[in-house]
Amino acid sequence: MRGSNFSYLMKQGVVSVWRNRMMSFASFCIIMVSLLLISLSLLVAADINIVIESAEEKNEVLVYVSDADQARLDSVESAIKTQSYVGEVVFYSKEEAWEDQKAKMEEYSELFDALTENPMPDTFRVTLSDISKMDEARAAFEAIEGVESVSAPYDFASVLVSLRTTLAIIGGAVLIALIVVCIVIVYNSTRTSVFVRRKEIGIMKSVGATNFFIKFPFFIEGMFIGIISGAVAWLLTKLAYESLVSFFAGDLTIWEVLGLVNVIQFNDIMWIALGFNCLAGAFLGAFGTILSMGKHLKV
């Protein structure tokens, strides 16, 4: 096809957006809102993952061993390391613990001096590679011979894991629903556009237009609406997300504990987000159009 006629078809696709403006606007709104929600959901999900990863990094299961000789300590360490979800194992001796404790409580040094025996236990600080195995790890470590007790921050971990799972399920369902709604709206928009242009299409067929020539402007129309929707959704995502982050940044104490100070900064992913939004918009627009053309544009 000649370049001049290709650009003519591109222009026809864009002009058709205006000609079919009511349905175009409906498609624009629904794709834009969907992409806005999808983008925000992905960003929030990514932030929650950061929090969980941060918690995973900090997660330490403390395995206490009392009155154990070196052979017992070695066997406990080996037993801990046999578990697949165990990341790092650091031995913290009762002597180190005792010294650290004395250093922390310097003002009570007389009391420490009065003690004839070191009351601190030997400890293994175990970092898990998978936070969801926290409960399993606690049970497994407690069962090891020589282990006196196990301390695991199970509640916090389980809240984060269930939060992530719940968000993933709800987010996934909403995502699928939004994609279906987008495609249905674009589908109907294309059907309307085909109806409005039925005379033109009939003439095109009668004078020998190829399938490509007839279908291409509809395809461009769908993609164009999708890309514009994606760009506007990106801008709104930026505004909404930055407002959200600055709102939380107002009180750092609790968020610092949760690791939220490390959340994604929109400016760092600005261009990737723009590309994602525009591509996703173009895909939704094009897919809805292709489905509709297959059904309503028999050429």
Add this chain to the structure above:
Amino acid sequence: MVELKNVDVHYKDGGKGGVDALHNVNIRINDGEFVFVVGNSGAGKSTLLKLLTRELTPTNGRVFVNGYNLSKIKKRKLPYFRRSVGMIFQDFRLIPDMTVYENVAFVLRVIDKSNKYIRQRVPYVLNLVRLADKAKVKPTQLSGGEQQRVAIARAFAIDPGLIIADEPTGNIDPALSYEMVELLKDINKCGTTVIMVTHEHDLVQYFGGRIINLSSGSVAFDDYIEGEEDEDEGE
């Protein structure tokens, strides 16, 4: 060349047992001919046109148009066949949002002609149908006769080997009908085959030439008659 060999068309949905729209039709139209196709309603004129534009395939028999065997033509080749045929309709079928110039240029874009060719060809055909001064006007601002002239210009613009005119005078002032046929005759003189379907017997009698009369799906008459126009010229 147009050729129909032993063509039958049977519509299954036309009531009990269906309807035979065409029965054992044999027609041959050579390149450069001007043919009137006449017949009453239900005689099979529309079915014949649909066969010639490959909107329909025959139940039996074979149809050849401009070297294409329409009984066997592949779907992907249909656009290229249709580029060899110019269609003129009773209801003009112009695009109302486009100007006269754009309506004609549009079909040239469809068949992938260059901008340079379009800039040369459109004024030429508009001049041929005496509408050069209406190039920038929208079809809705034109009379029925002028709109049909635009449709003729559009059909001729693609330089087809065959023009099929389906009741082209049906929606225009009877006085202008003669002018319209004159225009088609002029195009025919350039070498383009013209098949004109009409039910206006006065026109046929006036111009004469080859007449194909369809009756109840069969060819009842296919011969040349002398027109009143020729007699006028003779006198």
